[in-house]
Amino acid sequence: MFFYKKRNIHGLLLLDKPKGISSNNALQKVKTIFHAKKAGYVGTLDPLATGMLPICFGESTKFSHYLMQSNKRYHVIAKLGEKTSTFDSDGIVVQKRPILFNSVQLKLSINEFIGVIDQIPSMYSAIKYKGLPLYKYARQGLNIERKIRKIIIYNIYSIYQKKNLIEFKILCSKGTYIRTLVDDLGEKLGCGAHVIFLRRLQVSSYLHDQLITLSSLYKILNANYINKINFFKKIDKLLMPIDSPVSFLPQIHLANQQSYNFLLGQIISLNYNIKNGLVRVLDEEKKFLGLGEIKKETLLIPYRLVSTYANSVIHY
Incomplete structure (x- = not known):
C-alpha cells in the first residue's frame, strides 16, 4: 500500500467480515486501508463468523454505543451429536452422543428459548475479567465464574434439519451468545451440538445488502494505487454519515446563531x-452537530457534541 499520513475521517462502514480472522484483525485492515487515525468496531464476531461488523470512524465512535444496545439477526448452522470445548467447530470434540429426538421434540425445545431467557457466556468469549478476555483464561485451562445474563430471543425461524445438521435464523437482543445458545439447545435435545457456520445478517436497522467486503476495498485500492486522492474519494463515499448509529432519533434544525451557541x-x-x-x-446546512436533550418540551440541552471540524474536514 502507498505511504500516506493518517487522516481524520468520520462516518460508519458496514464491513462484511470474512471467515478466519478476528474482529480486531478486520478492524486493523480497514483502518490501514482508510489511513484512519481513529476507528473502532461494534459487536465482536468470532473468527469462525462472517457478516455485519459496523466500523465507526472518528466522531462516529461517540455514538457507537447505540449500536451496541441494538438487536441482531444471525444465520446459523449447527452440527448435532457433538459437543465441543468452544461450542463451535474451532474447538475439540469433548463428547459424542446419538441423535434420538423427533421433529416435535425439536420444535418444543426451540420454543423454550423464545422470550426472555438466562444465559451464561462461554469461557471462550471476549468478556473481560480483571482486564483480560475470558478466552485467554480458557486457553490456560482456567474456569472463571460468569454471571448469568438476561437476554431476549425474539424469534427463531426458517428451521431446517437434515441428518446431523440443523439450520435456522434468529433475531435476538444485545449480549446474546449464539454458540452458547446452540450448546444449550444441544443439551436440551440430549445429543449435544456446536456451531459450524455463523453469519450476522443485521445490526439495528442496517440491512445485509449494505455490506462492503474487504476484497472490494482492496480492489478499489489496486485500481487507484498511483492516484491516492482518487482512491480516498472513492472509499470515503462508502461511509455512512456520522449520525448513522442514531438515525432512529428525531431531528431538529437550528439557525446559524443557535447552532453556534449549541456547540x-x-x-x-x-x-x-x-x-x-x-x-x-x-444546522441550516443539514450538518450534524450532535445529540441534544429536550426538556420541558421547550429547552434543548447539549448532550453529545461533534467536534467542529468533523463535518468540514478535508480528507485528501
Whole structure:
C-alpha cells in the first residue's frame, strides 16, 4: 500500500467480515486501508463468523454505543451429536452422543428459548475479567465464574434439519451468545451440538445488502494505487454519515446563531413540537452537530457534541 499520513475521517462502514480472522484483525485492515487515525468496531464476531461488523470512524465512535444496545439477526448452522470445548467447530470434540429426538421434540425445545431467557457466556468469549478476555483464561485451562445474563430471543425461524445438521435464523437482543445458545439447545435435545457456520445478517436497522467486503476495498485500492486522492474519494463515499448509529432519533434544525451557541454548550429555547428526550441536532446546512436533550418540551440541552471540524474536514 502507498505511504500516506493518517487522516481524520468520520462516518460508519458496514464491513462484511470474512471467515478466519478476528474482529480486531478486520478492524486493523480497514483502518490501514482508510489511513484512519481513529476507528473502532461494534459487536465482536468470532473468527469462525462472517457478516455485519459496523466500523465507526472518528466522531462516529461517540455514538457507537447505540449500536451496541441494538438487536441482531444471525444465520446459523449447527452440527448435532457433538459437543465441543468452544461450542463451535474451532474447538475439540469433548463428547459424542446419538441423535434420538423427533421433529416435535425439536420444535418444543426451540420454543423454550423464545422470550426472555438466562444465559451464561462461554469461557471462550471476549468478556473481560480483571482486564483480560475470558478466552485467554480458557486457553490456560482456567474456569472463571460468569454471571448469568438476561437476554431476549425474539424469534427463531426458517428451521431446517437434515441428518446431523440443523439450520435456522434468529433475531435476538444485545449480549446474546449464539454458540452458547446452540450448546444449550444441544443439551436440551440430549445429543449435544456446536456451531459450524455463523453469519450476522443485521445490526439495528442496517440491512445485509449494505455490506462492503474487504476484497472490494482492496480492489478499489489496486485500481487507484498511483492516484491516492482518487482512491480516498472513492472509499470515503462508502461511509455512512456520522449520525448513522442514531438515525432512529428525531431531528431538529437550528439557525446559524443557535447552532453556534449549541456547540458552545449553551441551552437553546425552542418552539419545536417534540416530546422530551434525545434528538439529533443539525444546522441550516443539514450538518450534524450532535445529540441534544429536550426538556420541558421547550429547552434543548447539549448532550453529545461533534467536534467542529468533523463535518468540514478535508480528507485528501
